[in-house]
Amino acid sequence: MINLNNIHSLTDFKRNAKDFVERIKATKAPLVLTVNGKAEIVVQDAETFQAMTERMQKNEAELKYLKLEALRGDLSVGIEQIKAGAYSDYDDHSLPTLFEDLKARGHKRLGQVSSQ
Numbered sequence: 001m002i003n004l005n006n007i008h009s010l011t012d013f014k015r016n017a018k019d020f021v022e023r024i025k026a027t028k029a030p031l032v033l034t035v036n037g038k039a040e041i042v043v044q045d046a047e048t049f050q051a052m053t054e055r056m057q058k059n060e061a062e063l064k065y066l067k068l069e070a071l072r073g074d075l076s077v078g079i080e081q082i083k084a085g086a087y088s089d090y091d092d093h094s095l096p097t098l099f100e101d102l103k104a105r106g107h108k109r110l111g112q113v114s115s116q
Contacts, residue, residue: 002042007032010040 010033013020020043024031030044044052081087090098 002032003029006030007034007039009034013043 006029008020008031013031013033020031024043025045028045028048030042030048032039033041033043
């Protein structure tokens with residue numbers, strides 16, 4: 001989280017770069033630099049940045065794995081339903097209804113997952 005005390009102008013950073021770098025290294029907190037009052041860049045120490053990058057990569061890999069497992073599960077259910085004859089045939093007229101139903105169920109499922 002960005003601390004409001006860690007927002008400074010780029011000009012101020014240029015004038016006091018050494019002091020700012022020491023503070024960033026000591027606190028491990030990012031520094032937001034502004035240009036004309038608008039946040040333009042974030043400066044962070046390399047170790048903290050690397051740790052954050054590794055966490056993001058790990059989270060992305062875990063999310064990919066979870067999505068694949070969910071897909072495998074859904075496909076298994078579908079295969080079992082087909083084997084049991086628990087399916088419906090669709091034609092050009094009923095297919096849009098199927099897509100809307102799938103979309104609604106997907107949104108409902110996403111809502112359940114995000115609230116957990």
